[in-house]
Structure formats: C-alpha cells, structure tokens
Amino acid sequence: MSFDYDLFVIGAGSGGVRAARVAAGDTGAKVAIAEESRYGGTCVIRGCVPKKLMVFASGYGTMGEEARAYGWDVQIGNFSWPAFREKLEAELDRLEGIYQRLLDNSAVERFAQRATVVDAHTVRLADGTTKTAKHILVATGGRPVRPDVPGAELGMVSDDIFHMAEMPKSVLIVGGGYIGSEFAGVFNGLGVKVTQFYRGLQILRGFDEEARSLIADEMRNAGIDLQTGIDVQRLEADGAGVKVTATDGSVTTFDKVIFATGRKPNTDGMGLEDVGVKLGSKGEVVVDEYSQTAVPSIYAIGDVTDRVQLTPVAIREGMAFVETVFKGNPTKPDHDLIPTAIFTQPEMGTVGLSEEDARVKEPIEVYATSFKPMQQSFAGGAAQKILMKLIVSKATRTVLGCHIVGPSAGEMIQMAGIAVKMGATKEDFDRTVAVHPTAAEEIVTMRTPVRTT
Template structure:
C-alpha cells in the first residue's frame, strides 16, 4: 500500500514537534496536525509562562533585600496588564519558533483537529483524510475540574495567564506542584492566597522532610494553607464565591482556582474504535518503545501518563524516531529523572525519598537545614534543606533533595552524579565551592539518622 505520509503526528507540543522534525530531517515524509497553538502545554500554558510569572512574583522579595543591603529603593505597584502583554508577546514569538522548526524541517503542518479512522488513516476537522504508515499520538493532557456544583465558574491552570485583572483574593484547591507553584506566584504578586488541600501534607509522593519545609515556608510567606480541608459547598455571590470548607470555615473569595489534576487528551479521537487500548484514566497504554496495541500507532508524552514532564516527552519522541525510522530499537529510560518544582522556596529532587528508600533497603540520611547567607544578612528567616539518601550496602546516593533558591539549577548538576551511580564517598571527594549553599551537598560527613 502507498501511504500519503510515512508519519502523521497528532499534537504540536514539544514531544510531537521534536519527533516530527527529526523524522523529517532523516528523510521521512511527515505531517503534523494541531488544533490549538503550537508549543503545547509547556510553551503556551505551562512551564514557560509559569516560570516567567515566578520571576515576576519574586521581585518584592528582591526589593526588600536590596534595601537591607543598603540600596535606596522603594517597591512600586505591579502592573498586570503590562506584564501580561509582554508575556503573550513572548508566547507568540515562541509559537512562531515552533512553526518555523516544522516548516524548515519539511514537515507539512495542518491547523486542524485530527481523529483516527483506522490504524493508518487520519481525518481532519477540515474534512480531509490522509493515510500514514505510522501515526504518533502526542496530544498531551488538560486540567480537570472537580465534580462539584459551581466548579465550572472556577479557574484552571490554562486560565491563569488570561485573567483580565489580578484578583484581590483567591482560593486554590489542591496540593500538587501546580497548586503550590501558583500559590507562591499569586502571593508574590499581591493576591491574598488561601489554599485548601484534603491531604495531610502538600506535594504527596515527594520527600516528607522537604515538603514539610516547603509548607512551613509557604505559610511564613503569608499563604493561608489549610491541610486536611476540601470544599464542601460553593455559592456565587456579588462579591465573589462564598466557600464552605469541610473544616467548617466560611469565607468569600474573588476567584477560585482548581488545581485538582489533569487528564489525557484522548476523548472523541476514535482511538478505541481503531483498536488503541486506553487505561483507567483514559491514557494511551504503550510498551517500553511507546508502541500502542495497534502496531502502526505510537504515543508519547502526557497522553500516555507515564512521567508527565516536557523533557521526558521530548526524549520519548527521540526514542520513537530511533526505533521506527533509524532501525535502532530504543526503550525510554524513565529511571532517576531530576525534577524541579518552582514553589517558593524552590524544590529540586532526584531519586528516592527517605520514605521510599527505607522500604527498599537499609539507608543512611545526610541532611542539613540552615539560613542561607544572602537572606540571613537581609534579616530574613528563610531556611533551606540539603539532603542525601545513601544505601548502607552499596554507598550509592539513592536520592538527592534540595529546597533552596536555585534548587532547579543545582539538581540538574547533582542529577548527573546520581544518574551515574555516584557514592557518598564520590560526593565527599569533591572539593566544596565556597561560599555557596550547594557546598553543603559535599560537606555533610555524618549521617543524621539511619533507617
């Protein structure tokens, strides 16, 4: 059979675009369809605009520190309109970059919604249909609202970047990284932030000591964090939303933001009709080579709900091209992935938490918490944490957890050592860079506890 394309990619996010252009550069005839904006969640409504908002929200602290260091500066008023205009200008620029990457690689791009007709046929919302030897699903995910009366009136993460004005008060529902990151952002921008989380501690699944410190620092910064609390009832009124919590509290908030999870974008795509197996949450089920239950169809990124991180989706896309077009079967390595969470303070982590490691083998824990020099001199009480989880038997560093300004930058480099299988003694042999916060990673000589 003669196909219209060697590869048809559905989804123009980071993973889909990378796979499409690399395959095309290798000589394949490739098409890509995207129903929304090119760049996907990360570039358009996730990592990039969020990180820019983090930067914006940190300036009040920088200004206060500058005064403590002798600078005669005064804080001004944050101009949301000016920031938002520049933010969307940057997102437009980045979308243009993604479009040009596809064009310059020879990928035919269709601005349309794509669905499957069968294992080799894609139908577009324009009415066109195309056949392809291989189809790659890279449709990502989307935020979901809880099944609650009035929830449709609340914001989700996609909406935050489009608010007409900054609200005076906001209730954030959730305790994951998106909820905690935006709590810090909005608090820094002057919004009175209240956060409800039904669990016992925020950032479930991460190291207990690290997430405890982050929660303490969030509260110290002025965020009203209520743990073990969920929404019981929401009533819309003239001044906003009257919320009754499961803890019996009643408050009115100008806006409510639901950060209560994400779901894969698989609805209405004809996947199951084409024979593609979906999981319990609607995710596309794939093997270690990202192949679905239909041999000609593959899937990468958040739509597979494996490790939902942009760099992982890009790696999955590259491994797909190696496997399918370069004759080099390449499974995706999902072990020991360094991660940064842009809470305030920032959190960088790789490997096992103390709790996970304890369940696997005897360990030693090396940890230190202290006031960093820059903030201490300014009179702030901020604390940071440096923590290593070490195997008693092999001496390998099983986990590294950093809560500190710049933790994301630090964990990228520490991640190389942990991925290589470095031992605690390898860390000890490394000369400290002084005076830095990160030097504590290589100067902790005695374990604080074993388990």
C-alpha cells in the same frame, strides 16, 4: 501500500514537534503534524514557560527591601498585571513562531486543526479530509480537570490564569500538588491574599516528607493560609466573587477560585478505542516500552500516556520513537532517576528516592543539613531555610536520592542529577572539593548521617 505520509503526528507540543522535525530532518521521512490549538503545547503556551515567568515576576516584590539592606536606595512600586500579561503574550507568540519555523525548516507539513483516528493508518481532519500514514504518533498531551462538586464551573483551572483581565485581591487554590503549590507562591508574591486547600495531610504528595514539610512551613511563614485535611464542598456566585462552602462547614467568599486537582489525558473523541488502541482508567493511551500501542502502526508519547508528565520526558520519548521506527535502532525511553524541579517558594529540586521510599527497599543512611542562605541572612528579616539531603545505601554506598530546598534548587539538582544517574557513591561526593562560599557546597561537606535504618 502507498501512504500520503511516512508519519502523521497528532499534537504539536514539545514531544510531538521534536519527533516530527527529527524524523523529517534526520531521515528524510515525509511528515505531517496537526494541532487544534497553539504550537508549543501545554509547556510553552499554558504551562511551565509562562508559569516560570510568573514565578520570576512574583519574586521582585521583596527585592527592594533586600537591596536597601545592601546599601542601595531602591523603591519597588505596585505590580501591573496588564503590563506583565502583554509582555508575556508577546513572548509566547515569539516562542510559538519558533516552533512553527522549526517544523517548516524540516519540511513538515502543518495542519492547524483537530485530527482524529479513523483506522490504523488514517486520520481525519476537522475539515473532513482524510490523510493516510505508515505510522501515526499521538502526542495530544493532557488538560486540567475540575472536581465533581456543585458550582465547579465557577472556578478556574491553571490554563485560565494567564488570561485573567485583572489580578484578584483574594484567591482560593484547591489542590496540593506542584501546580497548586507553585501558583500559591506566585499569587502570594504578587500581593494577592492566598488560601490553599488540600484534602490530604501534607502538600506535594509523593515527594520526600522532610522536604515537603519544610516547603509547607515556609509557605505559611510567607503569609499563605495553607490548610490541609480540607476540601471544597460547594461553590456559589456571590456578586463578582465566589462563595465557597468547605468540608469543615466554613463559608468564605473569594475573588477567584482555582482548581489544581489533577489532569486528564486528551483522548476524548479521538476514535482510538474504536481502532483497537487500549486506554487506561484515566483515559491514558496504554503503550509498551517502545511507546507502541496495541495497534502496531500507532504510537503515543508524552502526557497522553500518563507515564511521567514532564516536558523533557516527552521530548526524550519522541526521540526514542524516531530512533526505533525511523532509524532502525530500537530505543526505550529511560524513565529512571529523572531530576525534577518544583518552582514553589522556596524552590525544590529532587532526583531519586525519597527517604520514605528508600527505607522500604533497603537499609539507608540519611545525610541532611538545614540553614539560612547568606544573601538573605545578611539582609536580616525572615529568610527561608535551605535543606540539603542525601539518601545513601548502607550496602553499596550509592546515593539513592538527593533533595534540595532553597534558592536555585532546580539549577543545582540538574548537576547533582548527573552524579546520581551515574551511580555516584557518598564517598564520590565527599571527594569533591567544595565551592566556597556557596549554598551548594553543603551537598559535599556532610560527613555524619543524621539518621540510619
């Protein structure tokens, strides 16, 4: 049977773009890609990239005071959201252009419209035309969702933040995951009065308890009104603001309410189930170890599969797909021991098992130290604590987990992640000479466990 393309990719986020251009560029496959929104997807356009730039922006407010402690005559004025947003939008346009050029340079045909699945080898574009392909790759990502409460439409989601006309004076952030907790720090750093609700007992569920507890404490110390065991019950318009009734009966009006209460895979109305592709309870595409769906010619990668919702993982899955399907080298994407950074304030980097999860699996030793960083301590005032923590197997001495809270934790965990991925033991860490004076040296100088199980 003759097809229009060897591969048709639906979704031009990081994973879809990488798979399309590598399949075309490395193997000479005839490839097309369809995107109904902007090239670059969630990460580049409305996720990690603009979020990280906002994190940078929010950190400058305290730099004047710190610089003065080091002898500089520095004054920091007010933050201008319009000026920052204009620069941000220009940067996102530049990055989107790069993604488009990468596809063009690889001879990938682009369609700037929505595509849905008609059958195992056919997609339909929004203009009604159909295209056939030997293989279809679904890489449509996910989207933030609002909770099912009265007035939820009055609240924003994370996608909306980057399009605000002006910076609010007060904001309620609903949710205690990494997105909600990151934006709580961002808005607080930009001078907004921040309240954060989380219905659970502690934010950042699933991460190491000691690390997330330190982050919560430091967020409160920085002025964020972080409340746990509470949720929103109802939202109502109140002039230009939003009146929020909470589950504890309290009623407060905020300029803005932002929901960071989860994400949903983008599979609605795509026709996937009609052609035999199985979807999970959240609408995620169910795939095997090679990212193949129940329909042999259809594959899926990235957030739409709800495996690990991280951009580098989607890229790895895309590369594994190309190796498997177009290079004849069956490759399973590796989802084990993935280093992760959470850009809360303070920042967190983590790889491997938390203390709680490791303790359930086997007897462990816990090495940990907490201290104030030299740079901020010299300046005086309130300095956020740093935490360095290693989880070690008693039986094999292998480092099962590494958790860092503090400045540049994300940078440090990338390097530590290599050692943990290689199966380094505690003695391998001990044999490594410390780089002095740095915060990171503490990761190789901890000699005595603080807890054993």
